[in-house]
Amino acid sequence: xxxxxxxxxxxxxxxxxxxxxxxxxxxxxxxxxxxxxxxxxxxxxxxxxxxxxxxxxxxxxxxxxxxxxxxxxxxxxxxxxxx
Amino acid sequence: xxxxxxxxxxxxxxxxxxxxxxxxxxxxxxxxxxxxxxxxxxxxxxxxxxxxxxxxxxxxxxxxxxxxxxxxxxxxxxxxxxx
Numbered sequence: 307x308x309x310x311x312x313x314x315x316x317x318x319x320x321x322x323x324x325x326x327x328x329x330x331x332x333x334x335x336x337x338x339x340x341x342x343x344x345x346x347x348x349x350x351x352x353x354x355x356x357x358x359x360x361x362x363x364x365x366x367x368x369x370x371x372x373x374x375x376x377x378x379x380x381x382x383x384x385x386x387x388x389x
Numbered sequence: 390x391x392x393x394x395x396x397x398x399x400x401x402x403x404x405x406x407x408x409x410x411x412x413x414x415x416x417x418x419x420x421x422x423x424x425x426x427x428x429x430x431x432x433x434x435x436x437x438x439x440x441x442x443x444x445x446x447x448x449x450x451x452x453x454x455x456x457x458x459x460x461x462x463x464x465x466x467x468x469x470x471x472x
Contacts, residue, residue, distance in 0.1 A: 309426065315433050330434070333457055339449065341439040343392065348433040350398050351413070354426040366422065374416055 308389065310355050310363045315384040316376045317348035351375055360387050391472065393438050393446045398467040399459045400431035434458055443470050 318324050327346040334342045353370075357363045367385045376383045401407050407429045414428040436453075440446045450468045459466040 317433065317435070330457070334453060337453075337456060339453055342436060343439055344435075344437040346435045348435065350400065350431040350433040352400070352427075352429045352431065354428075356424040356426055370417060370420075370422055373420060374413070 307356050307358050310357060310360060311388045312353040312355055312363060312367050313386045313388070314351040314353070314367060314371060314375060315348060315386075316351065316371070316381050317383075318346065319380055319382055322380045348381075349375075360389065363387050390439050390441050393440060393443060394471045395436040395438055395446060395450050396469045396471070397434040397436065397450060397454060397458060398431060398469075399434065399454070399464050400466075401429065402463055402465055405463045431464075432458075443472065446470050 324346045327344075330347060331342060331345040334345065353367065355363050355367070357366070364385055364387050367387070368383075371383045371385065372378055410427075410429040413430060414425060417425045417428065436450065438446050438450070440449070447468055447470050450470070451466075454466045454468065455461055
């Protein structure tokens with residue numbers, strides 16, 4: 307059994323409006339940061355998981371994303387498993 | 390002038406308690422996911438920035454993090470610039 311570090315990136319699908327990102331974009335412009343064309347905000351979830359195989363860890367984390375960590379209707383997720 | 394894609398990872402510093410992560414950890418256990426030892430939640434900010442040099446983009450985004458995107462007292466950030 308090893309401990310794996312897993313990073314999950316959860317982002318809104320490109321077709322979904324992101325009001326939080328829009329607010330950040332406006333705030334950056336108001337602070338004088340020019341040339342910023344787009345801002346989108348997602349979640350970064352870091353997990354520590356004890357298991358015996360990286361493939362199993364990935365499959366389980368994808369299951370966690372479908373059930374809890376992401377809303378698959380409006381969000382995409384990317385799972386990165388590090389040993 | 391090129392358009393750069395920038396990914397900013399904003400995470401709570403390791404010494405800072407993460408109640409949201411604790412809640413997710415408990416929820417994962419309640420859903421039957423065993424072997425999950427820790428969960429921490431951060432932000433993933435994706436920016437599109439038009440500039441003429443990747444180094445300048447990085448410096449400006451670090452400035453944005455200090456001023457708006459992160460709270461440097463309790464959060465760490467990592468800036469990744471992609472062309």
